[in-house]
Amino acid sequence: xxxxxxxxxxxxxxxxxxxxxxxxxxxxxxxxxxxxxxxxxxxxxxxxxxxxxxxxxxxxxxxxxxxxxxxxxxxxxxxxxxxxxxxxxxxxxxxxxxxxxxxxxxxxxxxxxxxxxxxx
DNA sequence: GTTCTAACA
DNA sequence: TGTTAGAA
Numbered sequence: 001x002x003x004x005x006x007x008x009x010x011x012x013x014x015x016x017x018x019x020x021x022x023x024x025x026x027x028x029x030x031x032x033x034x035x036x037x038x039x040x041x042x043x044x045x046x047x048x049x050x051x052x053x054x055x056x057x058x059x060x061x062x063x064x065x066x067x068x069x070x071x072x073x074x075x076x077x078x079x080x081x082x083x084x085x086x087x088x089x090x091x092x093x094x095x096x097x098x099x100x101x102x103x104x105x106x107x108x109x110x111x112x113x114x115x116x117x118x119x120x
Numbered sequence: 121g122t123t124c125t126a127a128c129a
Numbered sequence: 130t131g132t133t134a135g136a137a
Binding site for chain 3: 122128
């Protein structure tokens with residue numbers, strides 16, 4: 001299928017799909033016309049890419065683990081055990097970010113809730 | 121009409 | 130990322 005159809009079926013903009021190819025997340029073949037030709041499997045790949053992006057992973061990481069992702073009974077699973085380490089690292093990195101943001105939120109909430117001292 | 125690349129708001 | 134110009 002061409003990029004327009006994949007865009008419609010996936011709900012992802014053609015601009016984003018071209019970007020995914022540039023990031024090596026998708027490898028469509030080229031027609032003689034120069035048009036990209038995507039496979040049916042690419043539709044699943046796009047869904048997985050969106051999921052992994054939503055999970056906070058970067059395109060570089062996604063490019064590495066995408067070929068290892070397998071459909072489990074409860075969703076996507078890491079088919080390659082050696083990648084669990086990298087995923088664990090991402091998890092910890094996100095957890096650290098959350099901790100920092102929570103500190104910032106608490107600080108702001110405290111400032112907002114502190115009354116201005118009245119003169120006198 | 122659809123897609124391509126490159127570049128800009 | 131969206132959008133657009135100009136070409137195929």
